[in-house]
């Protein structure tokens with residue numbers, strides 16, 4: 001069941017709820033549309049699944065459209081993704097034409113909605129060209145980039161930039177990701193929903209089920225990484241870290257993930273992971289359906305330490321989810337993980353499997369420190385990375401762009 005706005009009050013306090021209601025009053029009657037390329041799998045879908053109901057519960061007229069594509073299209077957009085995160089990729093003109101053609105088909109399907117919207121949020125590169133087809137636009141369009149684009153592969157960025165330039169504004173997760181563009185650029189880090197099945201408190205029977213389903217041993221520590229099977233998430237590095245740490249203490253590793261509809265590389269990476277597992281019965285590779293939110297919640301809760309050993313990371317919602325569950329996180333020293341994991345406070349940042357193994361050993365040996373970090377972690381997320389803060393920033397942006405940031409906006413109590 002969708003949580004109501006009132007249910008957030010006890011988690012974030014009266015002032016936060018009051019502020020959201022004040023902001024929303026100024027936006028009633030506007031048509032707001034979000035567009036992305038997948039309804040499940042990955043962080044963007046995760047956020048939209050939570051954000052939309054909350055906006056609706058504030059009385060806003062908001063909808064979510066998902067574009068479609070074929071294998072060739074997703075192969076191209078995955079290359080874009082990898083290129084924005086710094087990989088040199090080869091993309092030929094035929095792929096680019098196909099990318100644009102699929103966008104024109106999606107545009108025809110979504111034309112009425114997009115042309116009549118007052119505010120449009122286009123997420124990531126997959127649907128970025130939609131605006132080019134919209135000759136008759138009524139509303140203001142934001143391009144929302146969730147990717148670590150701080151050091152993009154230039155030829156690909158140069159191509160995408162032509163589409164992105166057309167937008168009224170762009171939104172980035174970290175200041176260092178923002179590229180030089182001729183429009184206002186905003187920084188809005190992502191967030192988690194504390195009341196979603198992924199994050200809600202569970203009772204002990206859910207946790208027992210997890211031990212039973214995947215034959216996990218309650219008496220030995222568990223370290224876990226939840227991620228799509230993607231090379232930037234470094235699952236092989238996680239296995240290496242586990243193997244090094246296991247030489248010193250008994251340990252189990254859970255690597256759980258699913259594919260996203262718009263990610264064609266997953267199967268290949270999963271094969272590499274299976275190979276690296278090398279039949280170790282204490283490495284649990286768990287492939288989940290995309291809606292296994294409660295199961296992921298429980299896996300995170302039964303873990304002693306959460307790893308997110310990414311080599312590049314737009315934000316890392318899995319980190320936020322873990323911190324909210326009072327888990328210290330050992331994370332790759334990159335992108336959005338850096339604004340969530342603070343050494344000795346909410347976990348440790350690492351740059352190698354050796355570094356990760358060292359920190360695993362340290363935390364398992366100092367359980368009081370581990371617990372202390374977990375407690376800090378939850379409060380840190382409450383202050384910074386809950387969906388209510390995210391929503392407040394989106395609403396403020398909409399108000400600001402509707403008023404061209406010129407007028408003073410008087411909020412009435």
Ligand code: UDP
Pocket residue numbers: 041042043044046198226227228256257258259288289290292293296315316317318319321
């Ligand atoms: N996730 C999931 N099932 C999986 C793997 C991941 O539901 O098998 C969720 C995960 O809990 C998180 C999101 O997908 O909410 C991943 O977001 P993140 O920002 O960590 O990474 P992305 O996949 O967007 O790169």
